[in-house]
Amino acid sequence: MIAQRQVWGETLVELGASDDRIVVVDGDLANSTKADLFAAAHPERFVEVGIAEQNMVGIAFGLSTLGYRPWLSTFGVFLTHRALDPIRMLVSQTGAAVRIAGAYSGLLNGRSGKTHQDVADLAIMRTMPGMTVLAPADEHEMRAAVRWAADHDGPLYLRIARDAVAPVFDIDTTWEDWAPRMLRDGGDITVVSTGVQTSRCVDAVRLLADRGIDARHIHVPMLKPLDEDRLAGLLGERVVTVEEHTMIGGLGGLVAEIVAARRSTQTVTRLGLADGWSESGPDAFLLDKYGLSASRIADRIVGVHSRPVGTPGV
Amino acid sequence: MTHHTASAEELEALARHARWLVLSTVADAGAGHIGGPLSQMDLLLALYFNHLRIDPSDPHRDDRDRFVLSKGHTAIGLYTVLALRGYFDPAELATFDHGDSRLQGHPDMRMLPGIDASTGSLGQGLSVAVGMALGARLQQRDFHTWVLLGDGEIEEGMVWEAAYAASRYGLDNVTAIVDRNGLQQYGWPAGASDRFDRRDPWAGKDVGAIFRGFGWDVIDIDGHDHAEIDRALETACGARGSAGRPTVILAETVKGKGVSFTEGTYRWHNGIATADQLAAARAELGQPETVGVAR
Known part of the structure; x- marks a missing residue:
């Protein structure tokens, strides 16, 4: 297992050898x-x-006007929150080829706690017109995303996890497109996840199978732009979204918007971080306490599944 | 690309014409800024007519000098100068702020050729200019990057992040000009030492010393004296490739310069002139009735 940040750095080194446009x-x-x-x-x-x-x-924007494709390197929270205004005016409003690397995204940031956690990046960045928003599941999809970004013309946000997760994909992964992918089919409930939470959800879905629940699992590597019809077509009657992100406005919000706009009959339950701040601690502690470990996710999904079909989501 | 074309007399005449176009265009649009566009006008005319290496018929050419209007709310002043310089027909000024116009309330580089950076949210232009200057050095290109800031604007912290970076990298291919008109939109009540009817944003503080402390060279000028402007722009540009540090020109100006009732009052930060005021301003600026936006 290799951490996404390591793969991000290594891939930029590799690309930078032949692509003079890349600056960091x-x-x-x-x-x-x-x-x-x-x-x-x-x-x-x-x-x-x-x-x-x-x-x-x-x-970075100034460099982009001369043909460069700059990558920004810092903790994502200081870009998506502190530097949001320049991102809005200089990057989103101009469509500049600036790459926003959201390092140490989500809850797990090496015990730095809530001051350094970015748990709203997806919600914020997907409101920026023209912004591509990527949240790869593992090291291999991260490598594919960084390579794909090299030839992408507009602005881009890439969610990068600090710590390694169990790989979901193969080492030679390349995507023709970045549409939602079905990782497992199943008829009892549809689990939709993004980012490295997808890796933990793979485990959660296995735990569900052990408990007699046959889940369909869909990974969303690119939240924007998104083929909404394709995602809508993959959703079963009961949908649970899971993300290492606030339950407000991220993947869960996105799926709820899609379902509501279509007046579909699905119920959507959004699993993520509750509307509150967390704390500093070891990864396993945080995942367990804040409900995002594989076993906690499995438990929460069993709870959803135990309710009658048609019970409103939360 | 053209260079050194306008005499002091020609610049004077252009300035009177441009100031009238600003006042009448904003009045026609029913919205817009006056004080800043008028205070910065002599600086912009000197840059665009005598110093920037540009080609209005080829606004995107690679080796052009760059200009960033960091104080983007004074866009109408820049549009007026671009029109007079030949980037577009001055008749288009009549579309300013009307909807479906290339002349947005704040400059949009994706809509109007000749705008090198989109601006409007204050305090960001110096960072952009530093990025351009760093890129020029990386690509071993010889263009110069100019950025115009307001003295209210430099209250923004991001300006000082950029000032730090510019001198950290020893960038002598970027020049900042601060339009020191001594007023901002509202500000604070005037004190005894203030020039105008509200407090100078930097009253009691030494802006030059602050920039020097950040490692910049500082040139103080009268921002309405064509000879002083010319010398300062020449000196700053001449430092490229040798000074090893950036230059800032602190240009003392009068907000609302050139029209008696707009000079030196914060209330004309923005505003719409009445028909009587327009007539008075037209006479003061010596503009014939046929010049300006049709009303």
Whole structure:
């Protein structure tokens, strides 16, 4: 198992060898995000900005006007929250080819706690017109996403996890398109997940099978743009969304919007982080306490499944 | 690309014409800024007519000098200068802020050729200019990047993030100009030392010393004196490739400059001139009745 951040850094090193357009703009965290790999391999195209996230975005945009395709390297929360205004005006409103690497996304950030957790990135970034929003499941899909991004013209947000998860896909994964993918078919309930939570959901779905529940599992690697009809067509009667993200406005919000807009009969239950702040602690502790470990997810889905069909979701 | 074409007399005449176009266009649109566009006008005319290496018939050419209007709310001032410089027909000024116009309330690089960066949310332009200057150095290109900031705008923290980075990288291919018109939209009540009817945003503080502390070279000028402007722009541009540090030009100006009733009052940060005021301004600026936006 390799962490997504490691793969992100390694893949940029590889791409940077033949693609002069790639530059990395760092906010004093390259040795956390793994942009230090790029700094060592391509020092002439590594721009250290210091602890100044808004300035990072402005400089990256300025570089993009000269044909560069800059990647931003810092903890995602400081980009999606602190630097959102420059992202909005300089990147989203212009369609600039700036790549926002949301490192240390979600709940698990090396025991830094709520000040450094980004649990609203998907909700925020998907409101930005023209923004591509990617949340790969594992190291292999991360590699494919970074490679795919090299030839993408517009702005892009990439959700990157700090710590390794069990791989979901093969090492040679490349996608023709980034539409929702069915990982497992099943008739009892539909589990929709995104990001590295998909890896934990693979385990959760196995636990459900052991308990006699045959779940369909759909992974959404790209929340925007999204083939909504394709996703809607994959949903069974009872839908549970699962994400390492606030239950407000992310994948769960997205699926609920799709179902509601179609006046479909499905019920959607959104599993994610409740509307509150969390804390610092080991990964296993946080996943268990905040309900996102495989076993906690399985328990929560059993609870949903035990209710009669048609019971409203939450 | 053209260079050094307008004499001081020609710039004076252009300035009177441009100031009238700003006032009359904003009045026609029913919305817009006045004070900043008028205070920065002499600086913009000097840049676009005598210093920027640009080609209005080829606004995207690679080797052009870049200009970022960080104080994007003064867009009508820039549009007026671009029109007079030949980027588009001045008649198009009549579309400003009317909907379906390339002349947005704040400059949009995707809509109007000649705009090098979209701006509007204050404090971001210096970072953009630093990115452009860094990119020019990376690509070993010789263009110069200019950015115009307001003295209210530099209250924004992001400006100082960029000021730090510019000197950290020793960028002598970027020049910031601060339009020191001494007023902002509202600000604070005036004190004894203030020039105008509200407090100077930097009263009691030494802006030049602050920039020097950040590692910048500082040039102080009268932002309405064509000879001083010309010398400062020449000096700043001449530092490219040798100074090893960025330059800021602190240009002392008068908000609302050139029209008696708009000068030196914060109330004309934005505003719509009445028919009587327009007639008075037209006379003061010596503009014939045939010039300006039809009403």
